[in-house]
Amino acid sequence: MIFHKHIPCLPLSDYIQHIVYVSGSTSDIPYIKELPDKGVNLVIELQEKTINTAFLDTDLKERVTMKNAWISGTQRQAILYQNQTASSILSIRFTTGGFYALTKIPITAIHPVCVEAELLLGNSFKHLYEKLINANGVLQLFGFIESYFLQCIADQRFEDSLARFVDKNIEKPIDWLIKKSGYSQKHVIQVVKQHTGFSPKYLQRLHRFQNVIRDIQTLKRKTDWMAIVNDYDYFDQAHFIKEFSQFTGIKPTEYLLSQIEVEDNQLVADMILRPPSE
Numbered sequence: 001m002i003f004h005k006h007i008p009c010l011p012l013s014d015y016i017q018h019i020v021y022v023s024g025s026t027s028d029i030p031y032i033k034e035l036p037d038k039g040v041n042l043v044i045e046l047q048e049k050t051i052n053t054a055f056l057d058t059d060l061k062e063r064v065t066m067k068n069a070w071i072s073g074t075q076r077q078a079i080l081y082q083n084q085t086a087s088s089i090l091s092i093r094f095t096t097g098g099f100y101a102l103t104k105i106p107i108t109a110i111h112p113v114c115v116e117a118e119l120l121l122g123n124s125f126k127h128l129y130e131k132l133i134n135a136n137g138v139l140q141l142f143g144f145i146e147s148y149f150l151q152c153i154a155d156q157r158f159e160d161s162l163a164r165f166v167d168k169n170i171e172k173p174i175d176w177l178i179k180k181s182g183y184s185q186k187h188v189i190q191v192v193k194q195h196t197g198f199s200p201k202y203l204q205r206l207h208r209f210q211n212v213i214r215d216i217q218t219l220k221r222k223t224d225w226m227a228i229v230n231d232y233d234y235f236d237q238a239h240f241i242k243e244f245s246q247f248t249g250i251k252p253t254e255y256l257l258s259q260i261e262v263e264d265n266q267l268v269a270d271m272i273l274r275p276p277s278e
Contacts, residue, residue, distance in 0.1 A: 001025055006142045012150055012166070015098035019145055021138050023088040024250060029262065032081045033272040035213065036247050038167065038196060038206050040073035040099035042117060046088040046133055046141075054114055055080040069117035071099075074110050074197040078248050078272075089139055090132065094204065097195035098162035102152040109198035124148070162188065163195040170207045174200055183227065208232050209247050216256055223256055248272075 004021040017039055023046075025032075034041070045052055045068055054072075056062040056079070072079060073094070100107055105120055118149065119126050128148045133143045165189070166177055177200060178185045192200050212232060216223050226239065234240040244252045250272075258272045 004138045008146055011153060014094055014147055015102050016149065017093045019142055020091045021141060025083055025087060027085050029083045034072065034079045034081065035251035035272065036075055036206060037073065038076060038096040038203055039094045042069065043073050044069040044090040044129070044132060044142060047086055048133060050084050050087050051096060052087070053082040053196055055196060056113055064114055066116065068112055069125070070114045071110055071117050071120060072114045075113050077246065079113060087213055091194060092145060093232050100195045102149055107194065121133045148210040162191050166192050167203070168206055204244070209244070212244065217259055220260060225252065229272055
């Protein structure tokens with residue numbers, strides 16, 4: 001597998017968390033699972049003839065097909081993609097609220113789960129896609145993406161800063177966030193939902209879940225489940241397992257197994273390259 005990860009410099013890093021290029025996936029990985037996070041994803045398929053399939057339910061019956069590019073990331077559960085070996089993917093992960101701040105496209109437009117990028121971004125993205133599929137190398141791919149979104153940066157409104165403030169202090173109590181923002185609870189919730197699609201309370205749950213994911217990826221076989229329950233203030237182990245399963249569709253022990261079995265899982269933190277077999 002060919003893998004390249006790029007983190008933009010300021011000011012774009014306020015809006016885009018990272019850009020990842022992945023190509024040459026092997027046939028022994030049947031599925032790729034995208035875990036829920038606090039940011040929106042723009043996924044670009046650089047092989048024009050490759051059709052990608054996403055499954056929206058655990059029994060693999062409800063599916064959507066995507067060609068060229070699509071936007072996802074506001075889902076409350078993991079999305080399962082069928083792995084395509086004849087695929088070259090460019091994935092842009094936006095920071096919390098970053099997609100809305102750049103595009104001013106309501107997060108509610110990304111519905112139900114995956115939306116074709118050109119439908120939301122228009123002809124400007126169509127021109128970008130033509131550049132990307134004719135690019136000379138990965139560095140030029142990253143450069144085209146950065147140039148495209150740098151043009152979107154405008155004068156910042158306070159609401160944009162408010163969304164970033166909430167994200168940077170997401171581990172603080174909700175009451176503290178409201179008080180420090182200087183706005184009413186209703187206004188803060190409205191702004192955060194507009195930028196992210198989620199309430200501050202739900203963003204806290206996602207943040208805790210992502211911290212758990214990072215701990216498991218770091219510790220692997222040394223993972224201490226009771227320490228995780230205590231460190232992240234779950235009520236008990238049953239509560240932890242239930243919430244983890246709601247986000248991923250699998251149990252924590254199954255996720256750990258996926259990390260151990262497939263070494264390339266460490267490349268992209270918000271993906272599972274091969275969910276365990278039923």
